[in-house]
Amino acid sequence: MQESAAAHAFESEHEATSTGLPNTKLAMWIFLASDVLLFGALITSYVVYRGRSVVGPYPNDVFDIPYTSVSSFVLLASSLTMVLALAAVQRGDLPRMRLWLLATAMLGMTFVGGQVYEFTTFYDEGLKLTTNLFGTTFYVLTGFHGTHVAIGILMLLSLFAMSFGGRITQRDSLTVELVGLYWHFVDIVWIVIFTIVYLIPTGR
Amino acid sequence: MEGVGSAGAEHEVATAPRGGGRWARHPSPREYVRIAVVLALVTAAEVAIYYLDWVHEHGLLIPLLFLFAVIKFSLVVLWFMHLRFDSRTYARFFLLGIAGALTLFIAVLLMFRTFSG
Numbered sequence: 144m145q146e147s148a149a150a151h152a153f154e155s156e157h158e159a160t161s162t163g164l165p166n167t168k169l170a171m172w173i174f175l176a177s178d179v180l181l182f183g184a185l186i187t188s189y190v191v192y193r194g195r196s197v198v199g200p201y202p203n204d205v206f207d208i209p210y211t212s213v214s215s216f217v218l219l220a221s222s223l224t225m226v227l228a229l230a231a232v233q234r235g236d237l238p239r240m241r242l243w244l245l246a247t248a249m250l251g252m253t254f255v256g257g258q259v260y261e262f263t264t265f266y267d268e269g270l271k272l273t274t275n276l277f278g279t280t281f282y283v284l285t286g287f288h289g290t291h292v293a294i295g296i297l298m299l300l301s302l303f304a305m306s307f308g309g310r311i312t313q314r315d316s317l318t319v320e321l322v323g324l325y326w327h328f329v330d331i332v333w334i335v336i337f338t339i340v341y342l343i344p345t346g347r
Numbered sequence: 348m349e350g351v352g353s354a355g356a357e358h359e360v361a362t363a364p365r366g367g368g369r370w371a372r373h374p375s376p377r378e379y380v381r382i383a384v385v386l387a388l389v390t391a392a393e394v395a396i397y398y399l400d401w402v403h404e405h406g407l408l409i410p411l412l413f414l415f416a417v418i419k420f421s422l423v424v425l426w427f428m429h430l431r432f433d434s435r436t437y438a439r440f441f442l443l444g445i446a447g448a449l450t451l452f453i454a455v456l457l458m459f460r461t462f463s464g
Contacts, residue, residue, distance in 0.1 A: 164434055172437040176444025183448025190452070191459045212394045219390060223383035226427050230376045320429075327427045331420050338416040342397050343409055 171321045175328045178291075182332050185287060186339060189280040194345045196275035202345050205265050214257045215337050218292075221250035222330045225323045235313040241306055244319075247326065248299040251292055258289045281340065288336060291329045298322045372432055382426045389415050389422075 160166050193202075228243035262282070270278045302322055305311045311318060374382075393415045396402045402411065425431040430438045 162436065164436060169436065169440075172440045176440045176447075179441070179444035179448050180451070183451050186448075187452045187455045191455060208394065208397060212390070215390055216387065219383065219386050222386075222423060222427050223379060226374075226379045227376055230373070230379065233373065324428055327423050330427075331423050334416055334419045334423070338393070338412050342393060342412050344403075 165317055167321060168317065168324075171324050175324065178328065182284075182287070182335075185280075185284040186335060189284050189340060192276040192280050196277045198275050200265075200268055200270045200274070200277075202277060202281075202340075205268050205270055206341055207261075207264075208341060210257070210261070211337065211341050214254055214261075215333065217250050217257070218254050218330055218333050221247045221254070222327050224250060225326045229316065229319050229323050232311065232313060232316045232319045237306055237312070240311075240319070241303055244299050244303045244306075248296050248303065251296040251299065251326075255289055255292050255296070258285065258292075262286075284340065285336065288329070288332055291332070295322070295326050295329055298325065373429055374426055374432070379426070382422055386419055386422055389419050 162169060224243045224246040228240050228247060231237075231240035231243055262285075265278075270281075272278055272282050299322060302311055302319060393412060396408060396411055402408050424441070430441065
């Protein structure tokens with residue numbers, strides 16, 4: 144019953160597209176593909192200049208792997224709460240959807256708060272944006288990622304607020320799915336950053 | 348996990364047509380939790396091998412880290428982002444972006460002779 148309702152909602156809203164797919168979802172995937180290129184360029188810059196700083200602090204001087212690992216777990220957990228929010232809205236359980244959306248936003252805020260703390264610590268240890276090649280590429284890459292997370296949090300909180308005004312219902316599950324796609328994208332970018340920037344050691 | 352349990356393990360929702368007019372399904376909440384547990388375990392393994400000396404000594408750290416990252420990336424994209432279940436058109440666009448980024452990555456690293464140190 145719920146399945147046919149969701150299918151009917153989809154048909155009534157998206158039947159007319161030339162691809163047979165919702166335009167908004169296709170647009171989101173194209174946007175994410177372009178964002179892959181943006182982060183690809185930033186990660187490439189980091190890798191090209193890794194180990195080429197002539198003055199410190201170097202990555203090994205400032206990185207705190209246990210701390211960043213906890214941040215990674217937090218972001219992974221937020222991906223779970225995001226899909227649970229989507230599953231909830233798809234079955235019409237709006238209270239549960241609100242709960243999971245709020246949990247996702249809170250986990251996202253925890254991640255961004257951790258990043259702000261990390262940046263502050265690094266700054267206090269002498270690593271500024273212009274200190275060396277490591278500082279420049281690291282702050283730009285992780286800063287762009289943090290900005291993406293912050294935008295995602297705003298989207299999540301907007302959905303949360305809109306759901307109280309009746310603007311997010313079971314029929315609008317596609318909207319929640321689009322925000323979810325963006326959120327998971329932020330997660331997969333972090334998977335790459337965590338591996339390449341934090342875990343792969345550099346000479347200095 | 349009350350919300351997960353009450354969601355019903357077998358609940359699946361049709362959301363978008365796949366090629367041939369079939370309705371794609373999304374995983375159940377229980378499936379989502381299983382994927383999240385695997386992701387957490389792989390992340391724990393990533394961090395653990397970082398501290399294992401013999402992994403460093405045998406030159407296994409970087410290959411293993413890349414393997415783990417690919418596993419995590421694939422799990423999130425295929426299950427949480429539903430590419431395994433949705434229209435392949437989305438996957439094609441996304442793969443195009445990844446191919447472009449990888450091409451850029453390899454070309455620039457070759458240009459800067461990063462591989463040769």
